Amino acid sequence: MDASVVVDYTAHLDAKHRLTLRGARYAYYQVREYDNGCIVLEPRELVVPKEISKKSLAMMDESIRNYKAGKVSAPIDLTGF
Structure with a gap:
């Protein structure tokens, strides 16, 4: 059984080389x-x-081992956020 055409149109690329699908279901x-x-x-x-x-x-697991062994970075100051 052949599939039937549901939508038929001509599309073109825009200036940024994008193609738009009309009524895309996904x-x-x-x-x-x-x-x-x-x-x-x-x-x-x-x-x-x-x-x-x-x-x-x-x-x-490796991160936790490093943390327990004291291999951590200095505290990060987030007060600016």
């Missing part, structure tokens, strides 16, 4: 540009990861 799209000139946009929905990555956990 905020984010994965873009694939092929050497034959075809461009495919696939909708993407950003989701919150279910867990913290192993790299982030290792970095947190």
Whole structure:
């Protein structure tokens, strides 16, 4: 079964080389540009990861070890904010 055309219009790049999609249903799209000139946009929905990555956990563990060992920077003065 072939997909039917829902929207058909001509778009152009603005002065900053941006392309605007009219009535876009999604905020984010994965873009694939092929050497034959075809461009495919696939909708993407950003989701919150279910867990913290192993790299982030290792970095947190190292930070706590440094804190407990006294390897910390001098206090930062935030009164200006």
